[in-house]
Amino acid sequence: MKQITKNSINGLPAQFILSIKPKEYLVQGPSHCGAYSVKGILSAYGLDIKAHPKEYHPHIFGRLTGFTFGKNYLPTILKRNGISAERKSADKLSPPLRIDLLKSQLSKDKPVMIRIGNGYISDTYNSLVGKLMSHWITLWGYDDNRRLFFIYDSGLPQKYWGITLPIGNTTRTYKEIIRDWNMGRWQFWYWPFFGSRNTQTYIEIYGRN
Structure with a gap:
């Protein structure tokens, strides 16, 4: 059951936790973050049919390396799987x-997938790695308080997970x-494909096809 706190800000609930969640939280290796995020979303909707995320x-080449090609690569995988x-x-x-955009998407009881700079290779944020290494994560709720x-x-890494959270395996402010x-x-290696202004990228989830 989704959790909602009605004290709203900008017309949105002050707290919202999705009514669905990934069947399990898996730990990736050095690649395939997009596929792991996809598997988490599909499993939340009861549509996950693959043993390993890379099979999506x-x-x-994608299964071996984790590389994705084109702006619609991951949305297309999601669409093909329902x-x-x-x-x-x-x-x-x-x-x-x-x-507010992210909160608005979540308050529709839909997860959001965003592309970030990944500086979280340990319990201490690494700003240099965060500028150079792209990474996909999914959002499953928020708390304004x-x-x-x-x-x-x-x-x-699993040792840094928040084991008492109502949903997800960690939080970000x-x-x-x-x-x-x-x-x-x-x-710069990304610019030929998407341009140097390819920031604040997200994948909006509308639900089952």
């Missing part, structure tokens, strides 16, 4: 409106999400 890649999804960008919005999101991060989501300009 449509070709052998979930309607669309890749978007929030780069035109101010930081407060970006937070504590100003944080409930997150499933497949790249976070609103400030941390704004910092981490503002990435892409440093990744």
Whole structure:
């Protein structure tokens, strides 16, 4: 059952936890974060049919490396497996409106998938790694009182998980999400595919096809 606190800010609930959640929280290796996020979403909707997240890649190269190609790579995988999804960008919005956007999506009882800079290779944030290493995570709820999101991060070592959380395996504050989501300009190898302004990327989940 989803949890809602009605004391609203900007017309949104002050707290919202999705009524669905991943069947399990898995830990990835050095790659395949997108596939792990996809598997988590599919399992929450009862649509996960693969033994390993990498099996969702449509070709052998993706299964071997974890590389994704094109803006619609991950939304297409979701659609082929029963979930309607669309890749978007929030780069035109101010930081407060970006937070409201994520909260608005979550308050529809739908998870959100966002592309961040991953500085969380240990319990201490690494700002350099956060600028260079891209990573996909999923959001499953929020709490305005504590100003944080409930997150499933497949790249976070299990010893750093929040084991008492109502959903997800960790949390990130609103400030941390704004910092981490503002990435892409440093990744010159990414520019030929998506452009140097490819920041604040997210995948909106609409639900079952």
